[in-house]
Amino acid sequence: MIPYSRQDINEADIEEVVKVLRSSHLTQGAKVEEFEESITNYLDVKYAVTFNSATSALHASYLSADLCEDDEVITTPISFVATSNMLIEVGAKPIWCDIKLDGNIDERLIQKLITSKTKAIVSVDFAGKSVEQEKIKAIAKENNLIFIDDASHAFGSEFNSKKVGSFADMTIFSFHAIKPFTTGEGGCVVTDNKEYYEKLKLIRSHGVIKKEGYSFDMTQIGYNYRLTEFAAALGLSQLKRIDEFITKRDVIAKYYDQAFKHEKLFSTIKISENLKSSHHLYPILLDHSLHCEKELIFKELQAEGIGVQVHYKPIYENSFYKTKFGNTRCQSANDFYRCELSIPCHQQMSLDDAEYVANKLLEVLKQHSK
Numbered sequence: 001m002i003p004y005s006r007q008d009i010n011e012a013d014i015e016e017v018v019k020v021l022r023s024s025h026l027t028q029g030a031k032v033e034e035f036e037e038s039i040t041n042y043l044d045v046k047y048a049v050t051f052n053s054a055t056s057a058l059h060a061s062y063l064s065a066d067l068c069e070d071d072e073v074i075t076t077p078i079s080f081v082a083t084s085n086m087l088i089e090v091g092a093k094p095i096w097c098d099i100k101l102d103g104n105i106d107e108r109l110i111q112k113l114i115t116s117k118t119k120a121i122v123s124v125d126f127a128g129k130s131v132e133q134e135k136i137k138a139i140a141k142e143n144n145l146i147f148i149d150d151a152s153h154a155f156g157s158e159f160n161s162k163k164v165g166s167f168a169d170m171t172i173f174s175f176h177a178i179k180p181f182t183t184g185e186g187g188c189v190v191t192d193n194k195e196y197y198e199k200l201k202l203i204r205s206h207g208v209i210k211k212e213g214y215s216f217d218m219t220q221i222g223y224n225y226r227l228t229e230f231a232a233a234l235g236l237s238q239l240k241r242i243d244e245f246i247t248k249r250d251v252i253a254k255y256y257d258q259a260f261k262h263e264k265l266f267s268t269i270k271i272s273e274n275l276k277s278s279h280h281l282y283p284i285l286l287d288h289s290l291h292c293e294k295e296l297i298f299k300e301l302q303a304e305g306i307g308v309q310v311h312y313k314p315i316y317e318n319s320f321y322k323t324k325f326g327n328t329r330c331q332s333a334n335d336f337y338r339c340e341l342s343i344p345c346h347q348q349m350s351l352d353d354a355e356y357v358a359n360k361l362l363e364v365l366k367q368h369s370k
């Protein structure tokens with residue numbers, strides 16, 4: 001089976017983890033700080049706070065932004081559920097904005113959704129392709145909103161030659177096993193804002209401030225959202241290879257782009273000149289004529305050893321959200337769900353693997369086209 005994405009662990013990664021396991025500190029030591037410093041250097045941002053998942057990181061960023069009861073937050077329905085779930089967790093109301101053909105929030109539709117209750121915009125860089133960072137930032141600034149970017153897919157991605165992470169007030173990354181690079185489970189928030197940085201650290205660790213000697217004070221509710229030292233060691237080791245990972249995925253993506261250039265049964269997502277994608281996913285968008293057959297196509301490809309996946313069912317289509325908010329409808333997001341398939345694209349694939357995927361895909365789709 002060629003999965004749609006997978007981790008790439010080498011001997012150096014293993015050695016770094018083992019070194020920590022043999023040391024005195026498994027948590028709350030120097031590795032986490034070293035990892036955070038590496039992240040800030042790589043992304044060219046002031047602060048990074050690591051968490052034990054991107055879900056925790058999202059929760060902490062929403063709390064730091066002071067999102068709470070009665071606040072409306074404009075966000076995308078095409079994401080993993082955690083992006084909206086954590087809004088519910090802090091009591092805020094997700095207002096889903098429709099998307100563009102590339103799966104990213106349609107920045108042209110945001111303004112119309114802004115009300116006196118709107119407090120933030122939460123975007124997602126779908127598949128690793130950056131959202132329109134400057135435009136969303138400008139809308140946020142004009143309307144006095146906080147801009148949070150869930151860049152769980154987009155570590156290493158760029159917008160106008162700057163890394164994703166240096167535009168929004170806070171940007172979240174995931175280090176889950178199959179995200180652009182991994183700590184097993186893990187995530188982080190990056191920001192240039194010192195106030196957010198201090199809040200994020202408090203929320204990560206019980207809301208406790210250490211004072212002289214044994215004295216400490218708890219100033220607000222916090223959690224244990226900390227990353228372990230061995231996870232940080234893995235992250236540090238992996239981060240050294242992030243550019244290599246992206247280059248390898250780029251080779252696979254470019255091969256597909258070329259192979260599918262004149263394809264009529266589906267389209268692919270263009271990455272424009274001013275962007276660099278991490279290529280966390282390689283989405284294809286099936287032609288209308290194939291929508292009804294998608295489930296069969298999915299099963300047949302899986303049976304051929306091609307680990308396709310669908311990203312994502314619009315968040316509001318989940319029963320929890322239907323019960324809570326009734327029916328929501330973003331036409332483009334619904335259409336996107338009907339046509340999207342993510343095909344394998346990861347750093348352990350060879351060009352032969354990519355050729356196999358491309359040929360099988362075309363073979364299966366042709367059988368279903370009338």
Ligand SMILES: *Cc1c(COP(=O)(O)O)cnc(C)c1O
Nearest residue numbers: 053054055079080082152174176
């Ligand atoms: C994976 C993912 C998350 C959750 O990340 P975890 O590290 O698994 O908690 C959140 N948002 C998006 C867009 C994701 O892809």
